Amino acid sequence: MTIPTPADRITAQLAFLIEADKLKSITRANVLADGSRFENSAEHSWHLCLWALVFADQSHGANIPRVIQMLLLHDLVEIDAGDHPIHLPRDEDTIAIKEAAAAARIFSILPADQAINYRVLWNEFEAGKTADAHYARMIDKAVPMFLELSNPVQTQNEHDILRSILETGRFADLHDDWPDLYQHASNLLNKRRLMPLEPLASRLRFVMEADQLKSVLRGTTLCDASRRENSAEHSWHIMLWALTLQEHSHVAARIDRVLMMLLLHDIVEIDAGDNPIHGDFDADAVEAQEQAAATRLFGLLPPTQCDDCRRIWDEFEAAKSDDAVFAKSLDRAQPLICNLESGGGSWRDYNVTRDQLQSRVGIKVKRGAPALWDAIAPKINAWFTANT
DSSP: OOOOOHHHHHHHHHHHHHHHGGGGGOEEEEEOTTSSSEEEHHHHHHHHHHHHHHTGGGSTTOOHHHHHHHHHHTTTTHHHHOOOOTTSOOOHHHHHHHHHHHHHHHHTTSOHHHHHHHHHHHHHHHHOOSHHHHHHHHHHHHHHHHHHHHOTTOOHHHHHHHHHHHHTSGGGGHHHHSHHHHHHHHHHHTTOOOOOOTTHHHHHHHHHHGGGGGGOEEEEEOTTOSSEEEHHHHHHHHHHHHHHHGGGSSSOOOHHHHHHHHHHTTTTHHHHOOOOTTSOOOHHHHHHHHHHHHHHHHTTSOHHHHHHHHHHHHHHHHTOSHHHHHHHHHHHHHHHHHHHHTTSTHHHHTTOOHHHHIIIIIHHHHHHOHHHHHHHHHHHHHHHHHHO
């Protein structure tokens, strides 16, 4: 039996992460909170992770970092099997067969040990029997309901579908599992002007405000170059990068903390916007805007949670801890792969040189994940040789 080399491992891991990019093109049945478009499954997965963190005290003892990992992976099968709206007729047995086949194919791209670990997490979510899976599925039921309830252009047919889901469908389970959230959803559906009590009110304001990150466009495109990536699906993707590539951190990373950093790191772009690293902007002005955005957005949370999230965000921004250095390296590395896969992407848009890429990006990637840089750099060199 041939033993995979470190180079073989990272090649397989990057192939998996490139395949995962396709989840950004899977359209779901529910819309964003502002009703502007339908949500995709990648940004949906990011939003679920945020809800899981914010509402952790509703988890009935679940392991929140493990729940977040589960939610990162749970919809990857939709790359092959598609989304199946709960309000439409469906053959559960056929769907289960398609999704199991998708899980087998997609996770098999990874090295064998990771393929097994990811499949175990996915199976656990699907079974829904453990405390971790139960909480993850609670969140998966709650988020689409509240996005649809916020839709300002909701039709009567959509309203009727929501009523059915709330009263007899999958959301009905939350009547007992999460009664205060269920009651607030019922109040919104029936236009009863009753505000929820704290801390639910503050937490809901934050997670619903965070939905706007799905409308912040970045300079980088998807791997297939079909459109520009948004900051919510980017955050999901680099969380998946961190989970998959953690063994390549310059020092042993605390993956739970890295995932929280990447979950929260771009929230400030709701107010401050995205500033592409190769663009022309005033760094001091951007920093001031982002600090003000962090103060406003995290300030929507109850005080203790505000302080906790702000500390995580500040640590990422400072990039001094080992965890933050690794997280930053992934935030720089993921666009490299997107540009390589899309034929140049933002490198063409901003007329980036190889030397600029090395000084602005390469140094930071190599600092946090040297093996990752070593795997990508030859591909970058080949692209610049062929295109400049």
